[in-house]
Amino acid sequence: MIELEDVAYNYGGGELLSEVSLSLSPGSFHFLTGPSGAGKTTLLKLCYGALVPTSGQLRLFGQDRREMARDDIATVRRRVGVVHQDCQFLDHLSVEDNIALPLSVSGRDLLAEGANLKELIGWVGLRERAKARPPELSGGERQRAALARAVIMSPDVILADEPTGNVDWEMSQRLLRLLIELNLMGKTILIATHDLALIRAAKAHVQARVLRIAARRLQLAGADL
Amino acid sequence: MKLDIRALGDLLIGDVQADRVVPPTGFTAWLTLFSAGAMAFLAVFALALSLATGRLAERWGDELARTATVRISAPEAQMAAQTTAALRVLETTTGVARARALDDAEQAALLEPWFGPDLPLDQLPIPRLIEVIETGDGFDAEGLRLRLQAEVPGAVLDDHTRWRAPLVQAADRLRLLGWLSLLLIGGATAAMITLAANAALAANAQVIQVLRLVGARDSYIARAFVRRFTLRALGGAAIGTALACLAILALPSTDAVAGGFLTGLGFQGWHRLWPPVVPLLAAVVAFAATRTAAHKTLEEMP
Ligand SMILES: Nc1ncnc2c1ncn2[C@@H]1O[C@H](COP(=O)(O)OP(=O)(O)OP(=O)(O)O)[C@@H](O)[C@H]1O
Ligand SMILES: [Mg+2]
Numbered sequence: 001m002i003e004l005e006d007v008a009y010n011y012g013g014g015e016l017l018s019e020v021s022l023s024l025s026p027g028s029f030h031f032l033t034g035p036s037g038a039g040k041t042t043l044l045k046l047c048y049g050a051l052v053p054t055s056g057q058l059r060l061f062g063q064d065r066r067e068m069a070r071d072d073i074a075t076v077r078r079r080v081g082v083v084h085q086d087c088q089f090l091d092h093l094s095v096e097d098n099i100a101l102p103l104s105v106s107g108r109d110l111l112a113e114g115a116n117l118k119e120l121i122g123w124v125g126l127r128e129r130a131k132a133r134p135p136e137l138s139g140g141e142r143q144r145a146a147l148a149r150a151v152i153m154s155p156d157v158i159l160a161d162e163p164t165g166n167v168d169w170e171m172s173q174r175l176l177r178l179l180i181e182l183n184l185m186g187k188t189i190l191i192a193t194h195d196l197a198l199i200r201a202a203k204a205h206v207q208a209r210v211l212r213i214a215a216r217r218l219q220l221a222g223a224d225l
Numbered sequence: 226m227k228l229d230i231r232a233l234g235d236l237l238i239g240d241v242q243a244d245r246v247v248p249p250t251g252f253t254a255w256l257t258l259f260s261a262g263a264m265a266f267l268a269v270f271a272l273a274l275s276l277a278t279g280r281l282a283e284r285w286g287d288e289l290a291r292t293a294t295v296r297i298s299a300p301e302a303q304m305a306a307q308t309t310a311a312l313r314v315l316e317t318t319t320g321v322a323r324a325r326a327l328d329d330a331e332q333a334a335l336l337e338p339w340f341g342p343d344l345p346l347d348q349l350p351i352p353r354l355i356e357v358i359e360t361g362d363g364f365d366a367e368g369l370r371l372r373l374q375a376e377v378p379g380a381v382l383d384d385h386t387r388w389r390a391p392l393v394q395a396a397d398r399l400r401l402l403g404w405l406s407l408l409l410i411g412g413a414t415a416a417m418i419t420l421a422a423n424a425a426l427a428a429n430a431q432v433i434q435v436l437r438l439v440g441a442r443d444s445y446i447a448r449a450f451v452r453r454f455t456l457r458a459l460g461g462a463a464i465g466t467a468l469a470c471l472a473i474l475a476l477p478s479t480d481a482v483a484g485g486f487l488t489g490l491g492f493q494g495w496h497r498l499w500p501p502v503v504p505l506l507a508a509v510v511a512f513a514a515t516r517t518a519a520h521k522t523l524e525e526m527p
Contacts, residue, residue, distance in 0.1 A: 050438075070443055070523075077440035088435045092248035104246065105441035149439065 001026055001157055001188055002047050002080075007056035009042060016042055020056070020218045022211070024157060024190060029183050029206045031199045032192040033221060034213035040192040041085055043213065044159050047190065048080045049073045078106050081150030083160035085192075089134035089145070096121060096130040099148045106153070117152065123178060124148045125171070139166035147175055157188040164198055172198055180205050246436060247449045253425040257454055260417040261461030261511065262468075265503050268410045269469030272499055275403030277490045282396035293366075295324070295355040299379035308353050311377045315357060318372070320364025327354045414458075414507060415514040422454050422518040433526060447519035451512060458511030462504035470500050 002024040009017045016039045024030065024047070032040050045051045049060055049068065058065040060076050068076075081102075089098045097104075099121060103113055110117075121130050124144035129137060137145065143166050150158055158179065164172035176198060183189045183206055193199065202208050210221040295315065299307045308326050315324035327335075332354060333346050366384050373380040426433070436446050473491050492499060 074437065074440050074442045077438065082438060084438065088431075088438060090246060090248070090432055090435055093245065097245070101246070101436075102439040105436060105439055105445055107445075153440075 001061055003057070003059040004046065004053070005057040005059075007046065007053040007058055009039070009046060009051065009054050011042075015054075015216060017213070017218070018216045022218060024188050026156070026188055027183065027186050028188050029180075029202070029208040030190045031202070031208055031210045031221075032190060032213070033194065033196075033199070033210065036194075038213040039216070040213060041161055043218070044082070044161050044190070044192055047157075047159055048082050049076050078102065078153055079156045081153060081155040081158045083143070083146045083150045083158070083163045085161040085165075089142070091133060091135050093133075094131050095126060095134060095137065095141075095145050098134060099126075099145055099152055101149060102153045113152075120148050120152060124175070140168070140171060143167060144171070144175065147178070151178070151182060155187070157190070158182060160189070160191045162193055163191060164193065164195055169197075173201065176202055244449060244452060246441075247425075247429060247432060247453060250425045250428055253421040253428070254453075254457060256421045256424075257418055257457040257511070258461035258464075260421070261414060261458040261507050262465035264410050264414040264417075265462035265465030265507055266469045268407055268503050268506075269466050269473070269500055271403050271406040271410060272503070273473055273490050273492060275400050275407070276492065276496050276499070278396045278400040278403065280493070282393050282400060285393045285396065293357040293359065293382065293384040295357060295373065296352045296381045296383055297355065297377065297379045298350075298352040298381070301350070303379070304353055307377050307379050308355065311355055311373060311380045314369075314372055314376055314380075315355065318364055318369055320360055320362055321357055321369075322360045323358040325356050325358075327356060411506070411510055415510050418454060418458060418511045418514045419518045422450060422515040423522065425450060425454075426519060426522040430526065433523070443520065443523045447516060447523060450519045451515045454515040455508050455512045459504055459508040462507030466500050466503045 002022075004020050004022045007017065007020045008015055009020075020043065022043075032043065034040055042051065046053060046058060047060075049065060052058070052065055060068070061079065063072060063076075089095075090101065093101070096117070100110055100113070100117055103110055103117075118127075121127055124147060126141060126144055126148070129141055134142060134145065143163055147160065147163055150160065160179070163179075164175055167175065172195070179189050179191065180202065191198075199208070199210055212219050212221040295311055297304065297307050297311055312324055312326065315321050329346055332351060333344060335354075336344055336346075336351075366382065370382045373382055433446055470492075476490060
């Protein structure tokens, strides 16, 4: 679905990632770790087409990223749910409308999806806050809203950047369970996180590969994880 | 820039949800509303001016193309003879279609506005007037003048309407300037709305990024902006047009005697259909300007 082959990337300065090869096949579950500033967010951005590799091959759903027009990228975004590290909401809309945003922009009938939306909002524990504006939410609430928005379209792939960075252990377990459930339904999951306990907890339920960025390279993490 | 029908259709049907994804932007909204309103106000006046000068030029042109007067001042006893002589001269002049002496009643009617109704015309040495209707090519005024001088000593040719020729030319020029002003007003409106749209797009770079993140196509994002600006321009221009029409209606009215330029500024006949076109044109201009601006900006945003 998403394939990187010998990909290198830099923001114009020194090489940030090099010789990165990764294949996110349908139904796979990956964790991505590495020190702060190693390039986890950058790798995720490559995966959803926000960045073009400086060299190497990047294929999104079979299409070469370099040959994709912006409308093609938009199509990819509808098949890839992204939980951004800094969430990114439309602050003038309610939490509920933000979560429903992917439906709106792809022209889905919001009324028909209403029940789904309500259920999902309940699932991430935001029923009380559904009418609030994003700036009024706590960090953890924002992350839950971001996750809800990422999965509302029932995408093939979910890329989550530190989805549990601001929530307590119990909530992080709940979010993880949601992601695991989605994985069991056949969705492809990639989670960038520093939270080793989360990775261990996940490995009790799913077959997860743990990747690590170190010294610009992507490697399989040690067996201790 | 093609204004395809589907895009316009989508625009009119609208999508409340799509409208809301762009936050209400205070100052660009007012800028658009105000400039569309002001420009529509000016456009209505330019339009009224063009149409009025057009009518004026036509009327004056008609009159001056065709009429002249021969005035005969002679002692009472010779009046009839000289009138007949002058008519004979006129009948044999090329370029004169018809010549006809006004009768007493007509002369009295002409003088009535100045001297009142009970003028004892027969007791006054009033010159006799001969109305001369020209053919399309007109006559040679100098030649006619000389012939009259030789044969009818009391006759004076007065091609009085000729002094209007430069005026007609000026009126034509004025009409042209009116249409030119309309074009300039349209251009300025497009420029201002483009600026406002660009400001709104720049202010909403973050919003656009989020929309793209969740899979919005450029056309969707553009439409949200275009629709908003088009409707605002339509609303602003409608207000401006209404105010301008009220202002024209409120011009003090005298009747057509005054030459009817100032008072003839109002829209007449089917020309009344013009003012409602102004807001529609403003909307089309706003649609085209915003659409171009939006697609260009989105093209440039990574
Ligand atoms: N748009 C950008 N332009 C230039 N440099 C950037 C840009 N975005 C990120 N960087 C740099 O690239 C490096 C990797 O950033 P990235 O966000 O991928 O790290 P990360 O692994 O996600 O870190 P963290 O764990 O703190 O989120 C950092 O040094 C960062 O400063
Ligand atoms: Mg990061």
